[in-house]
Amino acid sequence: MKSDRFYAILLRLYPSAFREEYEREMRAVFRRRRHDESGVAWNSLLWLSVVQDTLATALGEHFNMLMSEIRYSLRGLRKTPAFAAAVITTMALGIGATTAIYSLVYAVLLRPLPFTAPDRLVRISETNKLLDISDFSASVLNFLSWEQQSRSFEALAAIRNGSANLTGDGEPQRVLGISVSDRFWTTTGIKPVAGRAFTPEENIPGKDRVVMLSEGLWRQRYGADPGIIGRTVLVNSVPRVVVGIAPDDIGYTTRVDLWGPLAANPAEEDRGNHVITVLGRLRSGVSLAAADAELNSVALRLEKEFPKSNDGWRVRLTPVKEWIVDDNSRTSLYILLAAVGLLLLTTSANVACLLVARATARAHEFGVRLALGAGRGRLIHQLTTESLVLSVIGGGLGLLVAAGTVKWLATRVTNQLPRSAHLALDWPVLAFAFGLTVGVGLAVGLAPSWSARRADVLTTLRRGGRGTTGSAGARLRLALAGGQVAVATMLVVGALLLIQSFARLQEVDLGFKPDHLLTASINLPHADYATQEKGEAFYKNLLSEIEALPGAVSVGITSGIPMGGGDTSMPIVPLERPASVPERGVQASYRMANAGYLRTMGVPLRRGGLFDESDSKHQTIVLSEGLVHRLWPDGSDPVARQVRLGNGQVFTVVGVVGDVRLTDRREEPELAYYFRPFFLSTLTLVVRTTTDPANFVGAVREAVKRIDPAQPLFSIRTMDAILDANAEKSRLQTTLLTAFACLALLLGAVGIAGVVAYSVERRASDLAVRLALGATPAAAIRNAARGGGTASVIGLALGLLGAWGLSRSFSGVLYKVQPDDPSTFAGVGIALLAVAVVACWLPARAAARIDPAAALKRE
Amino acid sequence: MPRQSKFEPESLLPLPTAAFHILVALADGDRHGYAIMQDVAAGTGGRLKLNPGTLYTTIRRLLDQGLLTELDERPDAEDDDERRRYYRLTETGRQVAKAEAARLQQALAFAREAGLAPKRT
Numbered sequence: 007m008k009s010d011r012f013y014a015i016l017l018r019l020y021p022s023a024f025r026e027e028y029e030r031e032m033r034a035v036f037r038r039r040r041h042d043e044s045g046v047a048w049n050s051l052l053w054l055s056v057v058q059d060t061l062a063t064a065l066g067e068h069f070n071m072l073m074s075e076i077r078y079s080l081r082g083l084r085k086t087p088a089f090a091a092a093v094i095t096t097m098a099l100g101i102g103a104t105t106a107i108y109s110l111v112y113a114v115l116l117r118p119l120p121f122t123a124p125d126r127l128v129r130i131s132e133t134n135k136l137l138d139i140s141d142f143s144a145s146v147l148n149f150l151s152w153e154q155q156s157r158s159f160e161a162l163a164a165i166r167n168g169s170a171n172l173t174g175d176g177e178p179q180r181v182l183g184i185s186v187s188d189r190f191w192t193t194t195g196i197k198p199v200a201g202r203a204f205t206p207e208e209n210i211p212g213k214d215r216v217v218m219l220s221e222g223l224w225r226q227r228y229g230a231d232p233g234i235i236g237r238t239v240l241v242n243s244v245p246r247v248v249v250g251i252a253p254d255d256i257g258y259t260t261r262v263d264l265w266g267p268l269a270a271n272p273a274e275e276d277r278g279n280h281v282i283t284v285l286g287r288l289r290s291g292v293s294l295a296a297a298d299a300e301l302n303s304v305a306l307r308l309e310k311e312f313p314k315s316n317d318g319w320r321v322r323l324t325p326v327k328e329w330i331v332d333d334n335s336r337t338s339l340y341i342l343l344a345a346v347g348l349l350l351l352t353t354s355a356n357v358a359c360l361l362v363a364r365a366t367a368r369a370h371e372f373g374v375r376l377a378l379g380a381g382r383g384r385l386i387h388q389l390t391t392e393s394l395v396l397s398v399i400g401g402g403l404g405l406l407v408a409a410g411t412v413k414w415l416a417t418r419v420t421n422q423l424p425r426s427a428h429l430a431l432d433w434p435v436l437a438f439a440f441g442l443t444v445g446v447g448l449a450v451g452l453a454p455s456w457s458a459r460r461a462d463v464l465t466t467l468r469r470g471g472r473g474t475t476g477s478a479g480a481r482l483r484l485a486l487a488g489g490q491v492a493v494a495t496m497l498v499v500g501a502l503l504l505i506q507s508f509a510r511l512q513e514v515d516l517g518f519k520p521d522h523l524l525t526a527s528i529n530l531p532h533a534d535y536a537t538q539e540k541g542e543a544f545y546k547n548l549l550s551e552i553e554a555l556p557g558a559v560s561v562g563i564t565s566g567i568p569m570g571g572g573d574t575s576m577p578i579v580p581l582e583r584p585a586s587v588p589e590r591g592v593q594a595s596y597r598m599a600n601a602g603y604l605r606t607m608g609v610p611l612r613r614g615g616l617f618d619e620s621d622s623k624h625q626t627i628v629l630s631e632g633l634v635h636r637l638w639p640d641g642s643d644p645v646a647r648q649v650r651l652g653n654g655q656v657f658t659v660v661g662v663v664g665d666v667r668l669t670d671r672r673e674e675p676e677l678a679y680y681f682r683p684f685f686l687s688t689l690t691l692v693v694r695t696t697t698d699p700a701n702f703v704g705a706v707r708e709a710v711k712r713i714d715p716a717q718p719l720f721s722i723r724t725m726d727a728i729l730d731a732n733a734e735k736s737r738l739q740t741t742l743l744t745a746f747a748c749l750a751l752l753l754g755a756v757g758i759a760g761v762v763a764y765s766v767e768r769r770a771s772d773l774a775v776r777l778a779l780g781a782t783p784a785a786a787i788r789n790a791a792r793g794g795g796t797a798s799v800i801g802l803a804l805g806l807l808g809a810w811g812l813s814r815s816f817s818g819v820l821y822k823v824q825p826d827d828p829s830t831f832a833g834v835g836i837a838l839l840a841v842a843v844v845a846c847w848l849p850a851r852a853a854a855r856i857d858p859a860a861a862l863k864r865e
Numbered sequence: 866m867p868r869q870s871k872f873e874p875e876s877l878l879p880l881p882t883a884a885f886h887i888l889v890a891l892a893d894g895d896r897h898g899y900a901i902m903q904d905v906a907a908g909t910g911g912r913l914k915l916n917p918g919t920l921y922t923t924i925r926r927l928l929d930q931g932l933l934t935e936l937d938e939r940p941d942a943e944d945d946d947e948r949r950r951y952y953r954l955t956e957t958g959r960q961v962a963k964a965e966a967a968r969l970q971q972a973l974a975f976a977r978e979a980g981l982a983p984k985r986t
Contacts, residue, residue, distance in 0.1 A: 024925070031950055032917040035899045039917075059916035067922055 010037060016057065019064035021071045022383060075391040082392065089364060090396070093357050097400025099749065100353030101446060102407025105431075105439040107346040107742075109412050110419065111339050112438070113429040114331055119257045121326065122195030123287075128294065129329040130162075130284040130301065136318035137577065137593045144284045146270045147277040148308060148316070149187075152284070155304045158297035159286040163193035164268055166282045169688065171531055171718055172227075172264065174240030180529070180720030181223065181263035183241075188267070193287045194256075201235040201250025204267045208249075214269035217246040221254045223263040241266070243533035243716075258330045260420060260427045278315035278652070285326065298323045317590065331424050337818045338739055339423075344812070345497060349746040352493040354446055355486040356753045358453035359760060361393060362486075365454035366479040390451040397447030405431070405439060415738075422735040457482050480761075480768060480793075487757040488797035488804075491842065494754035495805025496812065497747035499834050503813070503827065504740040507820040511736060516729075517666035517675055518568065519608035522559075523725035524699035525567050526706060528717055529688040541685025544713060549602065551709040552693055557702070559694040562603025563683060567690050567725070568668045569732045576652035578679060580637050580644075591652065592636050595668055595676040598683035604628065604663055606694045614645035614661035617682055626682070627657035632665045633677040649679075657681060671732070672821050690721070699724045739819070751838075754801075755845040762794035763849035766856075773853050774861035783854030790853035791846040798842035805838075806831055872957060874964040877930065883915055883923045888932065888954060888962035895936060897949035898924070924952065932958030 013036050017029055036056075043052075083090040121127050130152070132142045144152075149164045156162075164187040172179045188209040191197070199221050208216050217239065219228070228234045238245045241264065252265050268282075288297055301321045309316040365372075372385055412431055419426045457479035528548075535541045545563060552561045566572060579591030601616035617626050627649060629637070634644050644659045651657065665675035683689055695702050703722055710719050723731075766773070773786050781789075813825035823830075880888070890896060890904035901924075902915045915923075927933045936951040954962070976982040 024922075028921045028925070031898050032921055034949070035902060035917045035920065038899045039902070056916050056918075059918040063918035063922040067925075 009040065013056070016060050019060060021064075021067050022381065023071065024067050026381075072391070075388055076395055078388070079392040079395045083395070086364070089360060093360050093396050094400045094403060096353045096356050096360075096753065097397055097446065098403035098407055100350045100357075101397075101401045101404030101439065101442055102411065103746065104346045104350045104442060105404060105408035105435060106411035106415065107342050108438050109408065109429060109431055109435040110415060110423070110426065111343055112435055114335065114339060114423050114425045116434075117425065117428060119326065119330070120194075120196055120253065120255045121257060124257075124326055126288045126290070127194065127326045128286050128288060128297070128323045129326055130286050131322050131324065132280060132305075133320050133322045134318045135320075136588075136590065139593065141322065143280040144282050144321075145277050145280050145315075146268075146275045146282055147272060148305075148319070149282060149284050150270070150272060151308055152301060152304060152321075153189075155307070156297075156301050158289055158292045158300045160289050161189040161193040161287050163187055163190035163285045164270075164282045165190065165285070166268055167259075169529065169720075170242050170264060171529065171716075172239060172241060173243065173716060173718075174238075174245075176227070178716055178718040179227065180527075180718045182261055183264035183266060184259075184262050185266040185268040187270070190285075193285055196253060196256055198250040199253050200232060201248070203250060203252075204265075209267045209269050211269045211271040214267045215244070215246045216249045216267065217241055218250045218252045218265035219248060220252050220261075220263050220265070222261070224251050242529075242531035244531075255428060257326070258424065260424070276315070277312055286323075294323055294325065334818060335423050335735075337815070338735065341500070341816065341819065342739060342742060345500060345743050345746050348493045348497055349750055350442075350446070352490045352750045352753050354450050355490045355493075356757055357393075357396070357446075358450045359483050359486045359490075359757055361389075361450055361454040362457050362479045362483050363760070363764060365389065365457055386455040389454045390448065393451030393454070394444070394447035397443050397450070401439060401443030401446075404443070405436075408435075408439065418734055418738050421731060422738070453482060453486070454479075480765065483761050483764065484793050484797045487754075487761045487794065488801035490750070490754040490757040491798050491801025491838070492805035492808060494747070494750040495802055495834060495838055496809040497743065497750045498838065499806070499809035499813075499830060500816065501740070501744040501747035502830050502834060503816060503820060503823055503825060504736070504743050506827075506830070507823045508733075508736050508740045510822045511671055511733065514667065514671050516568065516671070517609060517664050520725040520729055522695050522697075522699055523606070524693045524695060524702050524706065524722070525570070525690050525725060525728065526703075526719045526722040527688055527690045528710065528719060530686055530717065532686060534714075534716065535686060538685055545683075545685055545689070547713050548691075548709060551712065552691070552706060555702070555705050555709070557696050559696060560602055560606045561691060561693045562600055562606040563689045563691055564600075564603045565598035565683060565687060565689060566668075567692060567728070568607075568666055569671075569728050570690065570721075573669050573676075578633070578637070578649050578651055581648040581650060581656065584638060584640065586639050587637055591650070592633070592677065594630075594633050594636075595678040596651075597668075597678065597680050598687070598689070599680045600683060603692055604680065606692050607666075608694075609666055610664040612662040612664060613643065614659070616661055616663075618660075625655060625657045626660045628661045628663055628680040629659055630665050630675070630678040631662055632675060633679060634662050636677055692725075699726075736819070736821075751841065755841055758794045758798050758842060758845040759849050761797065762791050762846050763852070765793050766790045766849060766852045770856055770861045774856050774858040777856060778858040778862070786853040786856070787847070787850045791850035794846045794850075795842070798839075798846065802835065802838055802842065806835055809834075872960075874957070874960040877932075877961050878965055878968055880961070880965045881923065882913070883919050884927060884932075885962065885965050886913060886915075887920070887923055887927065888958055888965075891933065891952060891954040892959070892962065895951045895953045897951050899949075901952070927958065928952075931955060932961055 010033065014029075014033060017025060017032060020028075118124075130144065132144050132148065133140055134142070144164070146164065146166075149162065153162050166185045168183050168185065170181055170183050172181050186204070188204065188206045191203045197203070198218065201218070203218070204214075204216060208214055219234065224230055224234065234248050235250060236247065238247050240246075246266070252262070254262075256262060286297070288294065298321070301323070305316070305320050309319060375385065376382070409431055412429060416426075416429045419429065530541050530544060535544065549561050549563070552558055566574065573595055574597070575593055575595045577591035577593050578596075579587060579589070583589070601619060604611070604616055612631055614628075616628060629644060629649075635641075637649070638644055644662060647659050649657055649659060663680070666678065667673065668676045668678060691706070693699065693702060693706065706722075707719050710717055769790065773790060776789065777783070777786055810826055810831065816825040886905040886908065887901055889908065890901045896904065898917075898920055902920055906914050924933065928935060932955055933952045934955055936953055938948040938950055973982055977984055
């Protein structure tokens with residue numbers, strides 16, 4: 007008896023339809039067999055064969071049933087191609103957009119970092135409250151002291167960024183490089199792809215004539231030739247031996263081409279020169295807070311020991327994950343993810359509406375099938391299969407949408423978001439898309455199943471197929487349409503806030519004239535240009551060559567153009583210091599530049615003059631207006647006064663120029679000062695042209711070649727392109743959110759219109775009676791539109807409330823726009839109300855055209 | 866059935882072992898499920914004992930393919946009260962079973978040629 011009961015449980019594995027048909031027979035066979043073979047030991051082996059057989063055949067039956075249901079669904083869909091196309095397109099858009107945004111989130115936030123145990127890896131930065139610096143690079147000497155004195159870390163690594171000219175084998179090429187200290191590899195766990203990493207000996211100055219190539223450079227310049235290892239290449243005209251190939255992904259930066267040993271020479275380093283990135287691997291059992299405290303005690307000791315360079319300098323530890331993806335990028339991604347989630351909700355609601363409408367239209371078919379003995383479960387199964395079939399087709403097309411979007415995104419975000427270089431539709435993203443497809447299929451399948459749950463034979467057949475599913479379906483569709491309006495409202499509010507913020511950001515006065523400017527960089531290697539004079543001669547020739555080009559207005563050089571990335575700063579203090587200026591001076595950005603640069607950029611001269619090009623004897627300096635206000639708050643004229651910089655050099659002020667936004671549009675202009683260039687560092691040419699500056703690239707390149715054909719010109723960009731790239735992240739976010747909002751709004755309007763159209767159709771006889779009894783057409787229209795109108799108003803109100811609730815998370819990405827800006831909310835409310843009125847009115851007009859006689863006769 | 870003229874028994878070959886044996890078991894008369902099982906066991910010297918799962922999923926497929934028909938329930942002679950479903954081989958089913966038997970015969974002949982099966986005496 008017990009075994010019989012167990013067998014009955016086993017049988018539940020079969021599809022219910024099969025079980026209904028054969029359960030009794032199978033149990034009888036099982037009983038007889040048990041009975042007849044009772045002589046034989048009914049041992050576990052026989053049981054095993056029964057269980058195994060049941061599992062295998064049950065699985066097969068499920069598969070067969072699924073296939074027949076899919077075939078049935080496809081047949082049904084072929085009969086209603088417009089419906090199928092509408093559902094599949096909507097799903098493809100929803101799933102495609104969500105998958106694309108997820109791929110971005112995955113690449114930036116979720117993709118594993120290339121470090122072993124990244125949780126124990128921290129970035130160590132220097133901070134200085136006295137100078138108001140919260141996060142700064144470390145100095146090499148401080149790093150070496152930390153390495154010797156700190157006990158909290160298994161290993162510390164220093165990384166110095168730079169760039170170099172790669173020559174000797176083909177076209178001269180400007181490459182981005184990093185130099186790493188000997189324990190970089192143990193600290194991060196990054197391993198060479200081929201060859202070997204640097205040995206500790208190679209980190210000794212003088213023995214460091216070695217280099218590693220990144221995988222990307224190895225492929226692009228050397229065709230992935232393994233024979234390159236052991237060969238010699240010229241880096242800044244110095245021969246170095248290639249010892250290995252390093253991976254492209256090192257976690258925190260988008261591109262590195264060339265690797266070298268840091269090989270720091272303490273005798274040549276300045277403790278006050280903050281130039282390296284430091285990473286540390288926490289010893290196991292040491293918490294971040296403990297390591298922070300311990301390293302800060304080391305920093306205190308160093309301050310006492312080296313008061314001149316280390317006054318006020320402390321350290322700050324940040325887990326690498328938080329350091330690599332900054333809060334702003336994280337917030338931007340979350341906003342996009344939330345927006346696309348809302349879009350997915352509204353596409354799903356739209357599809358659910360269509361499915362309910364279809365289920366309602368098929369009420370007669372369901373009634374008949376119920377009458378013929380199909381179980382309700384079977385019916386719901388069929389509806390779910392149908393929505394899954396639709397979502398799988400929609401998801402498949404969605405992948406195409408996602409692939410296109412990802413390709414488009416990749417060209418835009420790579421330099422804007424950390425880690426986005428690895429943006430791709432890879433396996434984890436595909437798995438997500440699959441899960442999403444199944445989830446959406448099941449979720450939207452619930453709607454028609456719910457509306458059909460009370461389908462019953464008699465009423466359905468009696469009422470000509472518009473039976474009980476009708477009213478349940480109508481209510482559900484109203485709720486879904488209202489929900490769509492709510493979601494559309496939230497997205498429209500979000501998009502509008504971002505658009506306003508973006509527009510205000512574009513209106514910001516940068517402090518210079520960005521149009522018609524071409525910029526390009528040059529770095530003269532020490533090996534070819536041993537002295538400052540040789541460098542100066544090169545630039546003198548080059549600038550006059552370029553100035554002579556037809557169409558060139560003026561030309562200048564600088565150590566760093568605005569918005570070009572990076573910043574350099576040093577304290578500055580007047581020799582005759584006003585009481586309000588601290589003794590150590592004011593930290594301010596500096597740029598090396600010539601007078602031509604300030605003229606070319608169109609930075610206005612406020613007082614005095616610019617540098618005298620012919621006079622290289624006197625140390626002259628030009629200050630920004632803002633800096634002058636800080637250094638001489640009493641408003642006295644700074645011209646001819648003397649100032650001392652953080653490096654001890656003394657300069658005479660010759661002029662005052664306007665403030666310039668150097669690093670970020672969103673920030674107030676930096677306090678800044680300009681002095682004559684050191685010609686052997688990387689310098690950027692700025693050329694003002696009368697026509698499109700992009701057409702000047704060839705001529706400028708030729709000019710460089712005429713003077714020294716071995717020097718590559720790099721980072722060639724127009725200023726407009728630089729500003730464009732700078733705005734790309736907010737533009738992308740704004741574009742995507744606007745697209746999502748438009749799509750949601752369209753779907754919401756279609757949803758409401760569909761509900762109203764359906765209500766006219768469903769209530770045709772009711773409306774006909776009213777018309778026959780003397781109701782005016784206008785009253786009939788109002789009556790038909792009432793449901794849709796109510797749903798719209800409730801949806802709109804909920805949407806505005808929801809947007810208001812979510813708006814606070816927006817404040818971080820908005821520029822000079824309040825996230826709860828009342829005029830935006832009011833505007834969206836009025837505009838969407840107008841859309842809703844149109845969406846209700848258009849289909850409701852049909853109510854006035856009902857011919858009472860014909861409608862009543864049809865009943 | 867008008868379709869029968871076009872029907873090619875070979876199109877269903879080779880039959881799964883269980884399907885073939887079920888068709889053979891029904892060749893000389895209508896049977897219910899348990900009887901089919903017993904017949905198949907006897908015919909294969911006890912080597913093939915169909916479990917209920919294989920038996921009924923195969924029967925369902927053979928019914929779908931039109932190789933069997935289901936008869937009205939009637940009492941089982943051996944099992945007092947219980948009413949059982951009986952199955953009958955259709956003409957199509959017979960053709961398919963013959964075709965499969967011929968196929969097996971040919972395969973056996975080939976194996977004999979190769980010395981893999983005893984020659985007929």
